[in-house]
Amino acid sequence: MKSVLLLVVPFMVALLFVPQKEHNTCRSYFGYFNTFFSSDCYYNPDIDDDILGIIQRHVGVHETHEVQTEDGYLLTLFRIPRQNPKGVIFFQHSLATDARTWISQYNESVAFLFWRAGYDVWLGNTRGNHFCKKHVSLDPTEATFWNFTFHEIGYYDNHASIKYVKEHTGGSKIIYVGYSLGATSGTVYASIRDKDAADSVKLMVLMTPTSHSQFNCTSFLKYPFFIFYNLQGIVNFTDPLFVVNRQDAWYVKIVRFLATHFSCKKCVLYFLHLFFGSSKYDIEPDLINMFIRVHGSEYPLKITYHYYQVYAVDGKFRRYHYGEERNLLLYGDKEPTPYPLENIKVPVYIMHGENDNLDCPDAAEKLYNMLPKNTTIYGKLMVEGYNHLDFSHGRHRNEKVYSKILQLLDKINLND
Template identity: 30%
Template sequence: MLFKTNIFVLCFLINEYLHHVLSQNDVINEERKIKLAQGYPLDSLLNFTELTAEYGYRSEEHTVITEDGYILTIFRIVKGKRCLGPIRRPPVLLMHGLLLSSDCWLDSGPDSGLAYLISDACYDLWVGNVRGNYYGKRHVSLNVTDIDFWQFSVNEIGKYDMPATIDYILKHTSSKKLNYVGYSQGGGTFFIMCSEREGYCDKIGVFIGLEPDSRNTNTKSIFCRIAAELYQDFQPLLTEIGLYEAVPWGGVVQQIAAFLCKDYVIADTFCRGVMYIIDSPHPNSVETETIRVLVGHFPAGTSVKNIVWYSQSLNVDVFQNYDYGTAGNMEMYNSTKPPAYNLSATTTPVVVINGRNDFLTPPPDEEWLTSHLPNVIEHYIVEDPLWNHVDVAYSKLTSKNILPKILQYLYEYSDVI
């Protein structure tokens, strides 16, 4: 009798779960129908697995739980549609930058998006996400409305998200190492991991940094400087009124951008102009259709505390931890100043790729970074004089300007399965 009861309860729970999921899907599909009728491009409404499937790529969704309880969704493309040979190993991890998600590597389409291009070169590609973006807004015990959920900066991303993601991939693939491609914040958090977590650099065959972030002393983007400093100035007020998340996906900024930029003419003029203000102009690099799509996934959200860290980094000439002020630093670090990250701990072979026209991680800061790393095997300057920060994720010139260099080193540090 008890067995029958348990079976009944199990069936009831499964039925309720399926009903909930299907109901959610109905709502999502109905919202998409409305937005499609309003002129939103389909790709801007799709998630990672849906986007890859649309273009004939099979991807997998995986769940990573960090040491401090954050639940991250990451993705895997086992084999690219255009890969005709055997898969190379070890696996490759591709990490996004600030306010982005894994979807940024798909937004420019299968001829330009790095997720497509690297998997097409026959690599077992894993595409990560970090806490705070829309693929990283779950926790084993905290809710996203809790202030404690948002008490993180790049420090916690490097200290917990990167090790958890790497360990998961290595365990799932039975690999001893992986190769890491990190863009902007996705590069900076790699250096933090190496500094703060002993032994993790040894799990990486080669690190390829695409405009990797460290110190930001020479950032030339006036827009980004003002925006970051405003967050720092208003942080106490934002905390007081319960706003701990910065520019979330689905928030006012993202919704307005997606609504305006769905129009082709507005995307090609106003929205392109805003993109040039955020970084620097590079005419004929990012397709107008890509702009229409990317605003469906950007900004992806982070914590106010993380933006404040970036504001702090604009005014110091080192790559350092979060600054809590003199009293807070004494409590946290037993020092009046936050400790600098130990870049000499990055013993992994490092390749740095950057452009001359990058206003966010400009050449002087990239040169400073490479001068402090002990094992830089190449610092490659993109030949295109207008190559900038945004181009890495969205340019139609990716396959020409940076893919050959990426594949050169992935090939050098890989074997055929």
């Protein structure tokens, strides 16, 4: 019996890390245990291609644009152009990702759905991510390059990107769709650049805005939240050492390799549930490797720490807390300045998940109730059974989320 186990156990362990060269996609989670011989598995070129190659394969047209922010960052925008479009739509991604989020569901990708529905589609990128590591005078190896949070992304990046898109599409107002960090920064932009936003944005769709959550959420992240919050004054979060997900970092390469080649893909889902909430609509088996591929773009821990300040203190959506002395210099008060949500003039449509552990339902409701009444005329939507990640890769995402946005846009266009 022992000799049999000595032969079988190493073989079973080896199966967990079978290299997936020809077959990188399976229609069932069980198929990943034997990608070479399972009839459920096949090769999908999207997984090994770059963003422009994927767009070219599924749509056939694309453009690349570069935008400079007021503080000198150079941002890359991708466009899927439309002749005589119904409207112009701008997508802003979540934390630790980039524009690839919107083209990572193969032919059913969000960007392609809206393009086929008749919209001129623009995909944004924020400073420091995979496509935006350039500045007019700073280098990514310098600490100053990474000295930003979602505040700068909202105030500078969103402003520059939206202004550029508007100017290059005839000057009409655009539709802004922000997911997680993209929703947080969108809220920042609309509240402190309220006049510009009112002039440039027709509708702001905020999916899982993560602006008022607290520790009453059940995410496993509450524990590192506590640790990081208590490191205040000890760790310099603007140091380049504290940049997460560097593409060339050894730990990123190892994690991505193991996650891609790990046969028990269901285990990956269970791990994600700890952080983002349980889900009735987990990632489809044929999307899991693409999901792993596109999640991993650089960002400074200072962004995370800004979120920690919101989560750990009182759930208030405020600017970065530098300490009483510096707060007095920057804000004229010992406490960080709250974002003036009452200034928002753009119509806002909030979407959040029932099982979201990062942007809990009560937090999304709190944001909704704090907005001016004239901006919530289109209401809100809580998606039953959805967690935080389902808005990008959950099953039935087009039916439960993006078709609802398209229906709302059709309604708005009819009323114009």
